[in-house]
Amino acid sequence: MAAGDAVRRRAAARVLLLDAADRVLLFHGFDPAEPARTWWFTPGGGLEPGEDSRAAALRELAEETGLAGVELGPVVAVDLAEFSYDGESYQQRQSFHVARTSGTGPAVLDNSGSAPDEREQLSEARWWTLDQLRRTGDQVYPERLAELLELLLRQGPPIEPVRL
Template sequence: MSDPLPLRHIARALVFDPADRLLLIAYEAVRPIDPAKPEERCFWFMPGGGLEEGETHEAACRRELSEEIGVDDAPVGPLVATCNGPFRLFRKPRDARERYFVVRLPSDRIDTARLAETEDNPVLGTRWWTLAELEASAERIEPAGLAAVVRRVLAGDIPPGPVTLSWRDA
């Protein structure tokens, strides 16, 4: 039996621009994301990261947005989803306890100059996604069910409690 993965509490943001596009970051996975296609290692994820000692999820979300996309004092909105369990696409696999908050920015201007230095996996880029692109994409976007949550948020249907999402390879 393998050793248990380290537990990591994480805050992430569903970052929307004024055109209701969602910001995602592309990473290179440490292993193929599909064993049938060993050359494919790209996956897309929301900005965010681990909580520091004594930090709330909201404070961690703000700090991570400053570090990763150069947005200071982001207005962190409601908690809309969670995803818990083993995640093994990063260099440091973890038993993740992720919380996802809505963040609306006044423009689509971001600064990712510091993004690569904050991550343990290679960063391949960032992209603003429309809902239609998100729903139609064959790209690996984590976690499963993210597009449905985005659809609800954009329709103004904020869930009364967080929606539970899951990792695609769990």
């Protein structure tokens, strides 16, 4: 972030959505101010006034995937992300919930609940294995997602959230 920029601070809830094969759902998107810059990221978004992390995670997941009845687990990681998006600087405190679903595949996902500008900036949704996350040369957020996924698959949710 450039010095002097007004920084938008917000809290966000994100979801590490795992399917029955232990794959994690990621979206591929881009910054409208820099369309050539792309990355993969977990479902989720900012908390609305009065909303807690759990409620936001469920709302965002429903909006971005159309999946209902997802088994939402605890917060397994926290992060402070600093980034620019659409020409604005953000500082975002993020809580990552783990969740499980039996519904997978592109035909199952429905992002019609998302805002139109959000839908336009998503080019793909894909289920990733741990091995695929380790091998990819693509930018993935959070940056330590493979490490976190490995921990979750080996040991289950930690007692205290991991700091990314």
